[in-house]
Amino acid sequence: MFCLIMSERKPSTRPTIDDVASYAGVSIATVSRVINQTAPVATKTVERVQAAIENLNYQPQAAARTLAGRKTRTIGLLLPQIGGYFFFPMLQGIESGAHVDGYNLLIHSALSNPDPDQGEMPLALGEHNTDGLIVFAHSLSEKELRRLYDFGLPLVLLHQSPPEGLAIPNVTFENKDGARRIVEHLIEVHGYREIAILTGPEEHEDSYWREMGYLEALNAHGLVFNSALKLRGKFSPEIARLAVAGLLGTGVPLDAIFAADDESASGAMMALREAGLRIPEDVAVVGFDDTLLASHLTPPLTTVHAPIEQAGRVAISQLVRLINGEKTESVTLLPTELVIRKSCGCCSK
Missing domain, CATH: 1.10.260 (434 Repressor (Amino-terminal Domain))
Structure with missing residues (x-):
């Protein structure tokens, strides 16, 4: 859609x-x-x-580059971190798209500047050394996004809506629909009723919409949401492992776990094994993203396939259109699909 x-x-x-x-x-x-x-x-x-530079919002080299009538032929990519199974296919999509359009790619991790809202060190990538930026969720403060937008630098957001009043294109997945379908699979096909959710970071939009899909599926089947089954996984295997271990220690009934990403699902699997529980015979586990990790887990993970690499290619395409002064799509929602493997209880024989 x-x-x-x-x-x-x-x-x-x-x-x-x-x-x-x-x-x-x-x-x-x-x-x-x-x-x-x-x-x-x-x-x-x-x-x-x-x-003076800060108060005037002056950017070194920007004016000179404009007067020279040339572009850098370089696109910048701002990430919260470089690592994990999610980022590699996304980088492949962005890199291949940049190459096709004849652009170089500069990548900067926000980990070198962990609190961008403090207003601090100069931005490593911007109008002084790129023709435009792709900004992954929570890699840049709202203040800096507004400054760059007001300056006129082409921007595209990945997995984050723009601040109010800024017409910045946004590329993301159909998160709610994918989450609803996988939770409905657990309910309708396997008859699970006590389904926990491992959410991502509180501020992350993908996590929010995946949780909304989970809640919609419960509501559509007359299941009451149990707050004790809502766990914070934060897209981290270790945090998810500890959260699930804590839940198991309470004795709350549990049939299945929906993890908001595959890495959290891997952490849930570790906790279940450490507790002597079988997957899926005792507790089923499903994830979201369908990263390379998913098919290599034991048992292979039932998950939602998100077109991660395609999102990178679309982001590049939108940015190049902006750089060229063309109109763009405000919001691009890429469709997701269910990938059935053994961790939910299917294909187990």
């Missing part, structure tokens, strides 16, 4: 190096030395220049 809304960007006024020099009360040459670090400058002078 695709939701199509057309949007265009508005031009913005860009401060110049002359503005920075005037604001700081120094020469243009001094500003250049501070920016390029080509010669020593007094500490207090550096602080004045840096304050």
Whole structure:
């Protein structure tokens, strides 16, 4: 399913190096030395220049690049981290798409700047060294997103809606539909009633919609939600393992576990084995994403296939259209599908 809304960007006024020099009360040459670090400058002078740059939202090299009439032919990708089974296929999609369109790719992990809302160190990727950015969920503060948007830098968001008032394209999955279908499979095909959920990070939109799908499936079949069966997995095998171990220790009845991602599902499986329980004979486990991990678990994981690599390719395509001044899709919802393996109780004979 695709939701199509057309949007265009508005031009913005860009401060110049002359503005920075005037604001700081120094020469243009001094500003250049501070920016390029080509010669020593007094500490207090550096602080004045840096304050002027921040207050004016001046970005080094951006004006010069515009005057030169050329582009960097480089796209930036901001991630919260680089690692885990989810990110590799996404990177493949983005890299292949960038190559087809003739762009280089620069990647930066937000882990080097763990609290972007503090306002701190300069952004490693931006208008000074890229023609546009793909921003994965929670890799950039809202303040910086707004600044880049107002500046006119093309932006595309992955798995995150734009802040209110910003027409930034967003690419994501049909999370709620996929979650509802896999939980309904547990209910309708296997007759499970006590189904726990391992959610992702509280602020993550994918996790929210997957939880909504879980709740819709319960409600559609007349099952009352039991808050004791809601666990925080945070898309982490170890956190999920500990959460499930804690649940098992309470003695709350449990038929099955729906994990909001495959890595949390792997943690749930570890906890069940440590407790001497069989999968799926004693407790079934299902996941979401269908990463490379899913088919290699024991037993192989029933999960929801999310087109992770395709999302990367679509994000690149949308960004290139923005860079070229073309209209784009506001929201792209990529369809998901159920992948049946043994962990739910199917194919076990």
